Amino acid sequence: MSLTRQPGQGTPAEPDGSGGGLHGGGREGGSGRPGDGRRMRRALRWSATILAVVILGTAGAGYLYYRHLNANIEKGERTSGDSKAKKAEPNAAGQTPLNILLIGSDSRNSDANVALGGSRDNRGNPPLGDVQMLIHLSADRESAAVVSIPRDTRVDIPACTDPETGKKYPATNDIINSSLARGGAGCTLATWQNLTGVYIDHWMTIDFAGVVSMADAIGGVEVCVKQNVWDRPLPGVPGGSGLKMKAGRKDVEGKQALQWLRTRHAWGSDPLRARAQHMYMNSMIRTLKKQNVFTDTGRLMDLAEAATKSLTVSEEIGTVKKLYDLGMQLKSVPTDRITMTTMPNVQDPQNANHLVPGSGADKMWQMLREDVPFDKNGKGKDAAKDAGEEKAASAAPTSAPESIGVSVVNGTRTATLAPVSGRAHAIARHLVGKGFTQALQDSSQAVSVERTVVRYPSEDLKGEALQVAKALGIPESSVRRTTDVSGVTVVVGSDWRTGTAYPKESKPSAGSLPENSDAINGSDEDQCMEVYAPYRW
Structure with missing residues (x-):
């Protein structure tokens, strides 16, 4: 998807390896020749595969980069x-939500990217992740949500290791777009997981040239501006995407689509740029759904070829079969069940040019973790039942509280607040009062977590960890296995800054997004961007 660093061909092989692909095949009714039906079924299956992959890439503005499709x-x-997020438990039907992180890189490490993105002096520098969006597909596969985090949002970035060079980067507190340069897309994924508590299954990245290639293949996508817009350099304000349009609606493609996605100054802020990107993505999804691509072999091949040359993906979805399975799960979500949002944010008190998570961000992350739809257009089923009942506690035998060793760590520091002094000591004493006489404060760790968690290192200690969580009123979903601890460990998070009673969270209802999330429904065709006055002409 879009990315600017302004301030602020083989025919696909069959899944069974039998060859085939998008050849003509027989028409419905066929010629009566043996094999016509098989060829038709193969063509339809691969048509569905390619379309699903394209819809996936375009719906999140991140795209799959292949040398060849097969x-x-x-x-x-x-x-x-370093990330501790836990994958969601399956619902009653055995389904789990699917989360995919889409990253737009500002890389200028090719002639094409320099020509499209400018800043030739930055060629060779590590790329920054200037556009970051999380696609959440519900466990029942009936709704989807997209959440953007503005590139200049200051967050905690965990310790990361560059998988290509082996270089180690210590944990830091910095703007989120720098995470891509500190260990690649895998570091950005870990940063998101630590911020949100949401387990992210996959990532995808794209650069400037990839955006243009995909936009050309997709064709025109309708966008709208309320006034004439020209995103150009102004006195004292360098840069600009070059987007120049007259007021009203217009189909954009190729380089102009990239300009739309990169524009920031003409909208007035980075969060408003995210809104323009969401409008484009919704329009693109509607466009693809209206097109008769299933029966247009040439168009399907053009889209597939563009996708194979535009995206890089995380390794666990790096085969055609896995991408087929993934795409088929995503393509059927109706547009009125797709919601585009931006993380609630406020100005960073440490730097007026940066942002930090604002009021409502925690609720948004909770809705993602608990798989609560962002829209109200479902069938009226109870969200908790729809997601499936939480699995019963492990049947592991319980131990006498006094025999359980417990370490308590203070993790209450946030990007904007200092840690609460004495929290680990207070909770350790509270546990002692409940019979866990071996509970002790651990001051050797300096950590920061949004949600309080109980960690344990091996399966034989899971029962004890559940006992400790129950004694403190911490939900079972916050009990997690990790090799980063040597025994049962309570990490007191920023959600529990006072008192000894763990704060109860009310389960949010479908569509109850924070008012400051700038939500746009995928079926809304009336959206139109307001142009910041200095960039009107």
Whole structure:
């Protein structure tokens, strides 16, 4: 998808390796020749595969980069950073939500990217992740949400290791777009997981040239501006995407689509740029759904070829079969069940040019973690039942509280608030009062977590960890296995800054997004961008 660093061909092989692909095949009714039906079914199956992959890439403005559709898929490690997020438990039907991180890189490490993105002096520098969006597909596969985080949002970035060079980067507190240069897309994924508590299954990245290639293949996508817009350099304000349009609606493609996606100054802020990107993505999804691509073999091949040359993906989805399975899960979500949003944010008190998560961000992350739809257009089913009942607690035998060793760590520091002094000590004493006489404060770790968690290192200690969580009123979903601890460990998060009673969270209802999330429904065709006055002409 879009990315600017302004301030602020082989025919696909069959899944079984039998060859085939998008050849003509027989028409419905056929010629009566043996094999016509098989060829038709193969063509339809691969048509569905390619369309699904394209819809996936375009719906999130991140795109899959392959050398060829059937081989040599470019890929990298899913995560290269220190992250503790836990994958959601399956619902009653055995389904889990699917989360995909889409990253737009501002790389200028090719002639094409320099020509499209400018800043030739930056050629060779590590790329920054100037556009970052999380696609969440519900466990029941009936709704989808997209959340953007503005590139200049200051967050905690965990310790990461570059998978290509082996270089180690210590944990830091910096703007989120720098995470891509500290260990690749896997570090950005780990950063998101630590911020949101949401387990992210896959990532995808794209650069400037990839955006243009995909936009050309997709064709025109309708966008709208309320006034004439020209995003150009102004006195004291360098840069600009070059977007120049007259007021009203217009189909954009190729380079002009990239300009639309990169524009920031003409909208007035980075969060408003995210809104313009969301409008483009919704319009693109509607466009693809209206096109008769299933029966247009030539168009399907053009789209597939563009996709194979535009994206890089995390390694666990780096095969055609896996991408087929993934795409088929995503393509059927109706547009009125797709919601585009931006993380609630406020100005960073440490730097007026940066942002930090604002009021409502925690609720948005909770809705993602608990798989609560962002829209109200479902069938009226109870969200909790729809997601499936939480699995019953492990049947592991319980231990006497006094025999359980417990370490308590203070993790209450946030990007904007200092840690609460004495929290680990207070909770350790509270546990002692409940019979866990071996509970002790651990001051050797300096950590920061949004949600309080109970960690344990091996399956034989899971029962004890659940006992500790129950004694403190911490939900079972916050009990996690990790090799980063040597025993049962309570990490007191920023959600529990006072008192000894763990704060109860009310389950949000479908569509109850924070008012400051700038939500746009995928079926809304009336959206139109307001142009910041200095960039009107």
